[in-house]
Amino acid sequence: MGRQGAGVAADQGLGGEKPAAGGGGFDQAIARDQRIEPADEMPDGYRRTMVRQIAQHAHSEIIGMQPEGEWITRAPTLRRKAILLAKVQDEAGHGLYLYSAAETLGADRGDLTRRLIDGKQKYSSIFNYPTRSFADVGVIGWLVDGAAICNQVPLCRSSYGPYARAMIRICKEESFHQRQGYELLMTMMHGTPRQREMVQDAVDRWWWPSLMMFGPPDAQSPNTAQSMAWKIKRHTNDELRQRFVDMTVPQAAALGVTLPDPALRWNEERGHHDFGQPDWDELKRVISGDGPMNRRRLDRRRRADEDGAWVRSAAAAHAVRTSRAAGPGTGGLDGEA
Amino acid sequence: MERHEWPLFEVFVRAKRGLNHVHVGSLRAADHEMALHHARDLYTRRNEGVSIWVVRSDAVAASDPLAKDAMFEPSQDKVYRHPTHYAIPDSVPHI
Numbered sequence: 001m002g003r004q005g006a007g008v009a010a011d012q013g014l015g016g017e018k019p020a021a022g023g024g025g026f027d028q029a030i031a032r033d034q035r036i037e038p039a040d041e042m043p044d045g046y047r048r049t050m051v052r053q054i055a056q057h058a059h060s061e062i063i064g065m066q067p068e069g070e071w072i073t074r075a076p077t078l079r080r081k082a083i084l085l086a087k088v089q090d091e092a093g094h095g096l097y098l099y100s101a102a103e104t105l106g107a108d109r110g111d112l113t114r115r116l117i118d119g120k121q122k123y124s125s126i127f128n129y130p131t132r133s134f135a136d137v138g139v140i141g142w143l144v145d146g147a148a149i150c151n152q153v154p155l156c157r158s159s160y161g162p163y164a165r166a167m168i169r170i171c172k173e174e175s176f177h178q179r180q181g182y183e184l185l186m187t188m189m190h191g192t193p194r195q196r197e198m199v200q201d202a203v204d205r206w207w208w209p210s211l212m213m214f215g216p217p218d219a220q221s222p223n224t225a226q227s228m229a230w231k232i233k234r235h236t237n238d239e240l241r242q243r244f245v246d247m248t249v250p251q252a253a254a255l256g257v258t259l260p261d262p263a264l265r266w267n268e269e270r271g272h273h274d275f276g277q278p279d280w281d282e283l284k285r286v287i288s289g290d291g292p293m294n295r296r297r298l299d300r301r302r303r304a305d306e307d308g309a310w311v312r313s314a315a316a317a318h319a320v321r322t323s324r325a326a327g328p329g330t331g332g333l334d335g336e337a
Numbered sequence: 338m339e340r341h342e343w344p345l346f347e348v349f350v351r352a353k354r355g356l357n358h359v360h361v362g363s364l365r366a367a368d369h370e371m372a373l374h375h376a377r378d379l380y381t382r383r384n385e386g387v388s389i390w391v392v393r394s395d396a397v398a399a400s401d402p403l404a405k406d407a408m409f410e411p412s413q414d415k416v417y418r419h420p421t422h423y424a425i426p427d428s429v430p431h432i
Binding site: 037039040041086089090093096097100103108109110165166169173312315316318319322323 | 342343345362363364365367368371378379382383399401402403
């Protein structure tokens with residue numbers, strides 16, 4: 001038997017894929033573009049990097065429920081409320097897929113939650129900005145989820161198997177998130193002048209933070225080279241940012257909003273848009289805990305964890321009692337559809 | 338504060354009648370009943386399944402990836418197990 005970390009044996013044995021890198025074949029597996037699976041040998045640095053990246057990603061999904069979740073009770077129609085509920089539930093689901101993936105590397109889910117709450121692990125800077133109007137819900141779907149899709153589609157080919165598989169599932173669902181946001185904005189743009197103002201105001205506030213989601217410029221991103229060599233990342237931050245800008249410009253035109261960047265223009269020679277740089281000092285401040293909403297987001301997460309503690313322990317105690325009463329071998333596989 | 342961690346379960350979903358249950362991922366739950374409910378919410382939000390199995394992860398035995406050569410090599414040199422190993426003239430029908 002291999003290592004028996006949580007989920008390791010199960011994922012390895014039931015994934016239906018041949019282990020790529022047994023017997024020190026990690027470099028060879030990476031060179032051949034094969035996936036690394038949980039029980040494979042891997043360098044400590046690779047394992048640490050994967051746990052950190054997957055945990056940060058999971059935390060982002062969980063914290064990401066808050067900015068939009070605040071609007072569920074204030075959605076203007078039952079249809080918009082149902083859509084928003086489904087979207088926020090998806091974010092919870094994405095977080096859970098990712099915590100599962102982190103656990104295949106020997107990380108402990110409770111420990112990861114503790115690190116998030118204690119501020120020892122980070123989450124995406126974008127969720128530290130406030131949602132001021134219902135137009136923000138639309139702009140988050142369009143720009144924030146759009147940027148997330150740009151980031152995540154290449155991660156479906158990330159070298160770590162469980163992460164790549166989680167990303168495939170996430171990307172499928174993320175497409176609904178972006179489209180519902182864009183449709184919401186189209187509806188508002190066909191509304192009153194005040195509604196159009198709200199959309200433009202939200203775009204003005206979210207554009208630069210969305211560009212920051214791709215991380216610092218390549219020249220200031222010390223981990224990129226190693227992550228590319230390990231095929232965890234497939235494109236650099238600046239490549240993905242460029243792709244996002246090129247995709248978004250025609251969408252903004254179709255919507256009838258202005259992206260708040262005077263330097264934004266088509267460059268015939270490059271075949272791409274030129275655009276201005278976000279305020280990278282702001283990104284540093286927000287990442288290090290000094291954004292507009294950092295404290296609120298973590299307080300809320302801590303409160304949810306503390307408020308749920310009695311439920312978790314009660315459920316665990318109930319499970320112990322009922323399993324004692326029922327004896328071993330309960331449950332079967334007869335429940336067919 | 339003490340944390341009460343629930344055990345890990347592996348989740349298998351049958352996408353539709355006629356197909357096998359396929360491993361889709363894992364989750365944490367206090368017991369089998371809760372694991373089934375969580376699996377429904379987590380892995381079948383968009384009609385992905387008609388039936389779910391959950392299995393405690395620590396109940397799964399797995400082959401050792403470091404021993405995969407010894408485990409799987411014996412099947413590699415038995416070409417006679419494959420139909421293409423046998424030369425039959427083209428003129429012979431239905432075989």
